[in-house]
């Protein structure tokens with residue numbers, strides 16, 4: 504599959520501009536409140552630790568939609584060969600500033616040029632929910648192809664029915680994006696259809712900051 508075989512989301516530019524606008528507030532939120540920082544959420548941290556243990560010794564790891572690089576840097580600190588990509592140039596600027604020891608690039612999940620069987624692990628950590636429903640399966644198939652046999656994919660996303668149009672986020676900043684919520688069983692089915700075998704699923708109930716979520720980890724059959 505070439506990078507051009509994934510449909511370009513019609514709202515990609517609006518989503519990029521929106522994340523550029525919220526990027527500084529997002530960083531401030533993560534650093535001052537711990538929201539969005541796995542080290543403050545034991546179950547999310549446990550999921551990322553399980554992923555890190557699983558991909559240890561496999562090929563490079565790519566954190567797709569890395570934002571300001573919190574998880575990328577955490578995984579690098581665990582000794583993994585990891586890099587991050589994000590749609591938003593401002594997120595990537597922040598990531599490079601905060602974690603100069605890590606590698607970050609600007610790219611959309613829909614435009615990655617990934618070689619076949621070149622990655623030991625891929626993350627889509629709270630970063631794939633803006634992809635239109637018809638596009639997510641294409642991106643998952645691209646990830647599955649890029650994983651080496653035995654490699655792992657992990658994703659966390661918002662749970663629910665339907666689509667939520669957001670007009671402001673992270674401190675009242677004007678945004679223009681849609682949060683496509685997934686029911687866990689729908690998401691798992693998509694992941695299976697992409698050719699990956701789910702190995703774990705973790706439900707995260709709503710709290711005072713955000714709605715319910717789900718973490719799914721899956722493995723490319725060896």
Ligand SMILES: C[S@@+](CC[C@H](N)C(=O)[O-])C[C@H]1O[C@@H](n2cnc3c(N)ncnc32)[C@H](O)[C@@H]1O
Pocket residue numbers: 518522539567568569570571572573574588589590591594610611612613628629630631633634
């Ligand atoms: C809620 S933030 C999560 C960031 C990071 N994964 C974390 O956990 O802190 C969502 C991120 O997904 C990125 N994103 C949205 N659509 C994307 C796309 N098509 N390709 C790559 N990144 C995307 C946004 O720019 C943003 O940085």
